[in-house]
Amino acid sequence: MKIITRTVAIKNLKKHLGQDLRKLALEHGITTYETGKQNKGWKGLVLERLAGLQTNISKAPNGLSWELKSVAFHTVKGELVPKETMAITMINPEELKAHSFFESHCWAKLKAIVFCAVEWDGKNAESGRLLKVASLDFAEDDELIQEIKADYDFIRNKLITQGFEALTGADGKWIQARTKGPGHGSISRAFYARTGLVKKIFEIAS
DNA sequence: CCATGATCATTA
DNA sequence: TAATGATCATGG
Numbered sequence: 001m002k003i004i005t006r007t008v009a010i011k012n013l014k015k016h017l018g019q020d021l022r023k024l025a026l027e028h029g030i031t032t033y034e035t036g037k038q039n040k041g042w043k044g045l046v047l048e049r050l051a052g053l054q055t056n057i058s059k060a061p062n063g064l065s066w067e068l069k070s071v072a073f074h075t076v077k078g079e080l081v082p083k084e085t086m087a088i089t090m091i092n093p094e095e096l097k098a099h100s101f102f103e104s105h106c107w108a109k110l111k112a113i114v115f116c117a118v119e120w121d122g123k124n125a126e127s128g129r130l131l132k133v134a135s136l137d138f139a140e141d142d143e144l145i146q147e148i149k150a151d152y153d154f155i156r157n158k159l160i161t162q163g164f165e166a167l168t169g170a171d172g173k174w175i176q177a178r179t180k181g182p183g184h185g186s187i188s189r190a191f192y193a194r195t196g197l198v199k200k201i202f203e204i205a206s
Numbered sequence: 207c208c209a210t211g212a213t214c215a216t217t218a
Numbered sequence: 219t220a221a222t223g224a225t226c227a228t229g230g
């Protein structure tokens with residue numbers, strides 16, 4: 001199996017800048033929504049494919065390598081802004097209690113992340129152009145990181161004092177602990193990056 | 207069956 | 219319009 005580094009992945013992804021993701025999905029045999037069903041994760045799968053990855057690094061329980069994320073952007077008054085929040089990683093209550101921010105998967109992923117901006121028009125995703133690819137290297141003393149850490153600590157503290165169930169998407173300024181489960185009664189949680197954070201990240205990366 | 211991808215639906 | 223909470227397809 002071939003090892004894909006961040007640099008290589010970005011290089012691969014940049015070859016597809018400006019292209020239509022939907023078409024690429026078709027070429028790679030990835031189901032989108034055309035089967036009549038709704039595959040909400042297809043863009044992520046396509047991107048992973050384009051980067052040269054196998055389709056199963058997604059689980060990344062150990063966060064050993066880097067993360068590939070895509071964000072939907074839409075245009076507001078001629079300016080490109082993040083349309084939605086972005087999932088960062090699952091929350092494991094026990095690990096959240098045990099680890100500090102810089103020990104967490106959240107940080108491990110955040111500091112080695114590769115963002116893909118995707119233009120997203122409407123619900124059906126007919127035109128999904130790959131807008132931009134950006135890699136990021138956060139420093140621990142970064143001002144922004146300190147604020148994110150504060151959010152992490154807040155959420156962590158709430159988990160410890162009020163329990164896992166008390167967490168809500170309203171917590172946190174830059175990151176949030178939103179529900180995210182299989183979707184049939186079973187509910188778990190994950191860290192999400194708010195749109196403001198996504199925007200900031202792109203400003204830094206530019 | 208559950209974890210992971212990320213969006214969709216609902217409400218304020 | 220924005221924000222939160224819930225949901226779906228896929229792979230192992």
